[in-house]
Amino acid sequence: MNATQKLQQLKSLPPNWDSYGSCPIQPEIIEMASSLLTGLAKLDMPEPHIVPVPGGGIQFEWETSERGLEIEILPDKSIEYLLLEKEGMDEGRIDQDDKLAEIVRCVDWVMTCEGKSK
Secondary structure, X not given: OOHHHHHHHHOOOOOOOOOOOOOOOOXXXXXXXXXXXXXXXXOOOOXXXXXXXXXXXXXXXXXXXXEEEEEEEXXXXXXXXXXXXXXXXXXXXXXXXXXXXXHHHHHHHHHHOOOOOO
């Protein structure tokens, strides 16, 4: 299943989809995720693995054997990142005004570690 199909599937999550009381993902969050996917595709970036997160958010994930990246779109429409590597991790928020460029920089960081960048 590709990323776009996964987003469509997430639209139909019912209340309490995780059995811990999580609410369904709001249409605005699905739209934000879809817009980011479209932007990434136009820049020939690798497609992320997509999962729902408790509370109604969506997480994009990229991983190599050396590094990982998680981008989480939260229900309040903020975006957070987690960069992982053997030496440690770094986390923070992504600026809404430059979100696509910041995400591209993070994905490039993950993929260039093994010569897998675009």
